[in-house]
Amino acid sequence: TMSSELDIQRTFEFVKDLTLKAGEVFKCGFEGEKVVTVKDEWDLVTDYDKKIEDFLINTLREKFPEHLFIGEEGTAGSSDQIELTDEPTWIIDPIDGTINYVNGLPITCISIGLTVCKEPVIGIIYNPITSELYSAIKGQGAFLNGKPLKSSKTTELKKALIEIEMFSIRFPSKDRDLRAGRLDAVTHAARGVRFMGSAALALAFIARGALDCIYMEMLKPWDIAAGVLLIREAGGTVVDAKEKEFNIMRPNIIGGVTCELVMEIKKLIIDTDLKIMRKRLKRT
Numbered sequence: 631t632m633s634s635e636l637d638i639q640r641t642f643e644f645v646k647d648l649t650l651k652a653g654e655v656f657k658c659g660f661e662g663e664k665v666v667t668v669k670d671e672w673d674l675v676t677d678y679d680k681k682i683e684d685f686l687i688n689t690l691r692e693k694f695p696e697h698l699f700i701g702e703e704g705t706a707g708s709s710d711q712i713e714l715t716d717e718p719t720w721i722i723d724p725i726d727g728t729i730n731y732v733n734g735l736p737i738t739c740i741s742i743g744l745t746v747c748k749e750p751v752i753g754i755i756y757n758p759i760t761s762e763l764y765s766a767i768k769g770q771g772a773f774l775n776g777k778p779l780k781s782s783k784t785t786e787l788k789k790a791l792i793e794i795e796m797f798s799i800r801f802p803s804k805d806r807d808l809r810a811g812r813l814d815a816v817t818h819a820a821r822g823v824r825f826m827g828s829a830a831l832a833l834a835f836i837a838r839g840a841l842d843c844i845y846m847e848m849l850k851p852w853d854i855a856a857g858v859l860l861i862r863e864a865g866g867t868v869v870d871a872k873e874k875e876f877n878i879m880r881p882n883i884i885g886g887v888t889c890e891l892v893m894e895i896k897k898l899i900i901d902t903d904l905k906i907m908r909k910r911l912k913r914t
């Protein structure tokens with residue numbers, strides 16, 4: 631299938647139905663017994679992460695044999711590709727917010743994005759526990775259970791509710807002071823800070839206007855592929871936190887409801903880093 635031949639509308643309907651089916655499995659694991667394994671030091675994974683990803687990727691692959699797949703749990707060669715290509719590529723997180731999922735905290739979701747020519751064209755974020763399905767098709771707007779979404783119009787950080795995804799702050803690193811400094815600066819500048827533990831759902835909340843912005847470091851393509859499109863289609867902006875170019879494969883991003891808000895956070899991060907670097911120099 632050449633990307634130009636892909637019928638986006640029908641593809642969307644297909645993947646939406648598939649997501650609802652996957653949601654039944656998701657609910658089963660949320661409410662029932664599951665096998666929990668420690669993945670990294672802080673990261674958990676359940677048998678349902680793998681089960682749901684297998685179901686999604688195997689079904690999509692049958693329907694779209696030429697498409698490429700990137701999934702967190704690496705279903706049958708789905709992650710054998712490191713660089714994003716122009717081919718239609720499904721980027722999938724079967725359970726985002728696994729720690730919440732294991733704890734029975736209903737802030738968790740399935741995230742599915744499709745890119746064509748490296749651009750997100752379909753995004754679905756589904757919380758099966760609350761039956762909330764966020765969706766976007768490029769150029770057609772963002773929706774919650776079929777109803778159009780419009781993000782808020784907040785332009786100032788001091789009036790903004792911000793979600794921070796910075797689990798990396800716990801990692802031993804020579805940049806610990808930088809991370810702590812950014813967290814401190816953003817916390818003091820914003821009206822309120824939230825750490826919800828599901829990056830994908832936080833992005834959907836921005837599209838919904840329930841959050842104004844998000845700052846995230848060291849996340850993965852499957853955390854953001856769907857959410858980035860949702861934010862953009864709801865009228866918001868997503869940029870790289872420091873670089874000029876936004877890179878879906880290396881998401882250190884700031885997302886927000888307005889350009890002004892996103893640029894204010896970006897400037898704050900860059901200024902804070904500079905201040906800390908200067909402090910480092912003084913110490914030596």
Ligand code: 2AM
Nearest residue numbers: 673725726727728729797827828829830
């Ligand atoms: P996950 O639940 O799919 O692993 C939690 O702060 C958010 O960051 C979740 O969206 C989580 O996705 C994501 N995340 C990515 N890598 C992580 C890691 N190594 N440890 C904890 N959370 C991680």
Ligand code: CA
Nearest residue numbers: 673674702728
């Ligand atoms: Ca994980």
Ligand code: CA
Nearest residue numbers: 723726727853
């Ligand atoms: Ca994730």
Ligand code: CA
Nearest residue numbers: 702723725726
């Ligand atoms: Ca996951």
